[in-house]
Amino acid sequence: MLDNLLNIKKPYFTIVYFLALVIDLWGKLNLEIVPYRYITKSLLMILLIVFYLKNQKLNKERKHYYTLIALFLFWIASIAVINHVNNFRFIFGMLFFILGKAMYCIRFTNNRDFKLARLLPFLTGSFILMVSVFFLIYKGLGVFFIPVLIYFFISLLLSLFAYLRKNDVNAKSYNLVMLSMFFLILSEIIMGIKTYYISLPFQDISVMLFYGIGQFLIVYGILIEKKTIEEELIKIKL
Template structure:
């Protein structure tokens, strides 16, 4: 049975089957109790895949990944009932923690070209300011937590960008693309929750989120230093 968790192809197929089931549950059934059954297996499956396949040499890096996975798992559970202000607040905190732990895992000590980072950082900053400005009048008491969450995402994607040339190309591409998908999912979820409905929002938010965590954690497992 355990050999399944070492097979990337089988785990990938199983992951996207579970993701499809969760999206169908989200579209057709009540959140309680069905999504509390259909959603957690996504992160649990990634956790098992990471546990059996990671090649981390530093225990601290493994700890950051485990803490990120735990935070995503709990955040997924709380955000299901996002219409409840307490559950929404806790989910924002948990997802922010997950991004902090990922940032710690992706950070590295290496020389990098600051000049190349500046244009990229400006684009991300403008994007973040645009989203926050668009939501400003609707955030209310959630303005500060939402602003903090978006800027932690900004920090995370910069750490992912700085891995270029330090780690192998496959790992870099997986993680970087995964975080881009996460940014789209996060922005759509914020607009849906605080501002207005979007076309196909229930499908796209979960699809982008599922793809993002798949790419991020598979990319971490594939990491090798150049």
């Protein structure tokens, strides 16, 4: 039963994961934080970790360990920020989110040299997005200005590394990981605006919903990753 549930070729895991996500969202709105939210939110990351371990094929390669470490760091971070009113726990959670994203950045590194002309549109769009968000929230950041700045920077850096996978991996893996970046950044933007600027409609649901979708897509995208022939030739030359 477990083999079927976690088999990447079948839809069972997707159904179970999103059912767990719906339960977590319902629990967030209707149940006490202790102990229920800690259980439902942990379940999501546990499912992703087990799913990854069951289906990954890298075995002892370094990229396997970077992914696994990232998932554990995100698990710790997601638990720490449940009670984000506590400043110490919020900073602690933010630190582990940053470390988790850094592990993903390392996971997505490759051997290719890139021309500035290819990076310029992405960097320009990222800069405009980052400046726009900070224009809205900077007055409310107070002592959190530097931590939040670093957090958004590492988020955009992760998106850059995900973007640079193009032509190095199969299209489906690339597209899923890029889509995950969209959902993760959208979740973070909503979180930043609702925490430091103004309340938004459905903010309590949308932050976790987009985060949960993003985490699922990035893991699924990594699991179906295949190197292109061109990338394999580059590795042979090196």
